[in-house]
Amino acid sequence: MATKxxxxxxxxxxxxxxxxxxxxxxxxAFLIWLSDWRLSWITLAPMVAIMLLLVIGTLYWRGKVRQLRGDGGDFSVLLRCISSWRQPALALTLCGCVSAMLGWLVPSWSAGLADRNIATGCAVLAVLEYINYYHRQLQHFDNRDDFQRLLAGKGFRKSWLARDIEVLNRPSTSPKRLDFD
Structure with missing residues (x-):
């Protein structure tokens, strides 16, 4: 791998x-437009879960960029905050999955097939975003080295956020290196 x-x-x-x-x-906005403004409550929880996870991603990547530039302030404070949102994000993601499933089990609760499909799509995206941030890096299409690693059969690596939180939670005797390896 080339030195970066x-x-x-x-x-x-x-x-x-x-x-x-x-x-x-x-x-x-796209999903609301796609549904022709006909979404019901079954789509709300998975859509809000996606939005929360995207906010978490926004804050993490902005903090990481600022840290790499040397103007990030106390990155560990941001990481503690993001770490504390892990359980609420998981709970909301699971509620979104249940909500989407209920739309299929009780079709009259939904605004139609588009609503059920969008709720399901949002639930799947929320699960994937949660895993991508808090567990394993699923996104490999935007970096050649990551993509080659995946094709070589080396599997999915721990996500960068998960690694940073792990370093943050190490006993204080360990050096706190919050960067990319």
Whole structure:
């Protein structure tokens, strides 16, 4: 693997937080438009779960970029906050899955097939975002080295947020290195 400079890393990572922030608005707006404004409550929980996870991603990547630039302040404070949102994000994601499932079990609770499909899609996306941030890096299409690693059969690596939280939670005798390996 080629040696990456801080500038290379910043160039690759800086757009992430902007993309996540834009998607907090664009994903729900697109789905509402796609449904022709006919969504019911079954879509609300999984859609809110996606939005929360995108906000978490926005804050994390912006904080990470600022840390790499040397103007991030106390990155560990942000990580503690994001870590504390882990359980609420999981609970909301699971509620979204139940909500979407209820739309299929009791079709009269939904606003129609589009509503049930969008609720299901949102639930799946929320689960994938949760895993991608708090457990395993699922996104491999935007970085050649990551994609080659995946194709080589080395599996999914621990997500960068999960690694940073792990370092943050190490006993205080360990050095607190919050960066990319």
């Amino acid at each position: 400079t801080r500038a290379d890393l910043l160039k690759r990572l800086d757009p992430y937080w902007k993309m996540e922030a834009a998607n907090v608005l664009f994903v729900p």
